[in-house]
Amino acid sequence: MVTSFNLQLPETTEEQVRSIAKQEQRSIPETVVMLTDEAIRGRRKHEQEPRTEREPWRERLYLSSYRYIDVAQLVQVTPRTVARWRRTYGLLGQRAAQDSYSEPLSYLELITIAFIAAFRRVGVELDDLRQVHDSLRNLFDDEYPFTLEDFKTRAPHALAHLPVDQLSRYGIILRQEHHRWSEPILDQFERFDYERGLALRWYPRGRNHPIIVNALVAFGSPTVEGTGVPTYILKQRYVAGETLEETADDFGMSVTQLREALLFEGVHLGDLPSL
Numbered sequence: 214m215v216t217s218f219n220l221q222l223p224e225t226t227e228e229q230v231r232s233i234a235k236q237e238q239r240s241i242p243e244t245v246v247m248l249t250d251e252a253i254r255g256r257r258k259h260e261q262e263p264r265t266e267r268e269p270w271r272e273r274l275y276l277s278s279y280r281y282i283d284v285a286q287l288v289q290v291t292p293r294t295v296a297r298w299r300r301t302y303g304l305l306g307q308r309a310a311q312d313s314y315s316e317p318l319s320y321l322e323l324i325t326i327a328f329i330a331a332f333r334r335v336g337v338e339l340d341d342l343r344q345v346h347d348s349l350r351n352l353f354d355d356e357y358p359f360t361l362e363d364f365k366t367r368a369p370h371a372l373a374h375l376p377v378d379q380l381s382r383y384g385i386i387l388r389q390e391h392h393r394w395s396e397p398i399l400d401q402f403e404r405f406d407y408e409r410g411l412a413l414r415w416y417p418r419g420r421n422h423p424i425i426v427n428a429l430v431a432f433g434s435p436t437v438e439g440t441g442v443p444t445y446i447l448k449q450r451y452v453a454g455e456t457l458e459e460t461a462d463d464f465g466m467s468v469t470q471l472r473e474a475l476l477f478e479g480v481h482l483g484d485l486p487s488l
Contacts, residue, residue, distance in 0.1 A: 273320070273433075274321050274428055276432075277316055278432055278433055279317050279318045279319070281295050281318070284318055287435065288330040288417070290330055298329050298339075299326070302325060302329065303347075321356075321360050322357070323426075324357070324359065324360045324412050325359045328359040328364075328401075332384065335384065335397040337384050337398075338382065341379075345383055346359065348372060349368055349372075352371055361411065362410045365405075368385075369394055370392050372392070385398075404416045404417070404419060415427075422473055422477075423438045423439075424437065424438070425438040437466055437470050439466075440464055440470075442464045444475075447464070447471060447475060448475060451475055452480075457471055457472065457482075
């Protein structure tokens with residue numbers, strides 16, 4: 214039985230690591246290795262909260278878990294665009310940009326990039342988005358304002374002091390004496406579920422598709438909703454030569470769900486499986 218271990222994780226207690234290990238069904242040494250390299254960022258607001266108010270699940274939101282290519286697939290842009298947005302919005306903190314191109318993104322960075330992509334798709338300019346981001350970062354005192362529920366509910370009112378033409382560029386309108394997001398922007402927010410004030414669940418292809426990114430399930434990997442099964446595992450089973458029916462039955466999902474997961478992973482179902 215392991216009774217102690219060498220923690221090299223700033224602001225992380227042995228009890229928190231044991232709790233994460235239990236949640237993820239990993240050994241204590243495996244959990245320490247997993248967390249140490251991607252340890253908690255010193256640049257976030259939550260590190261200044263009293264330790265008794267922080268929960269293990271929150272620490273995992275800051276772990277660098279997503280490669281550029283993974284983020285690009287999720288938000289449907291190029292890896293180069295992801296890198297550019299990451300620099301533009303200051304998500305690299307105090308680190309030198311040239312040393313950080315290959316460093317994976319955290320869940321909170323992923324969701325920030327997802328919102329940037331969503332707003333760009335409805336026509337909001339990058340310069341306007343950056344101004345909104347910087348204003349809300351200061352207003353909400355949080356490094357990742359786009360991930361907050363306050364971004365959805367309070368931002369239009371909080372920015373109401375700005376000129377009308379500027380608000381309209383941001384996608385904010387005045388209706389019945391209340392500032393609110395325009396309908397195209399509100400539609401983008403519908404892809405996110407909020408819990409504890411944060412966007413913890415995201416439907417990257419919309420709610421009519423079964424793929425979900427849940428920060429608290431499978432380390433935030435894309436999974437099939439209701440099953441917790443990562444889509445990459447389903448792809449591996451398909452490539453190994455299993456039939457769709459066999460795999461769907463093993464994981465307790467429908468063949469339709471499995472097909473959606475494989476398409477999400479870029480599998481062409483007409484292709485022959487290859488090892």
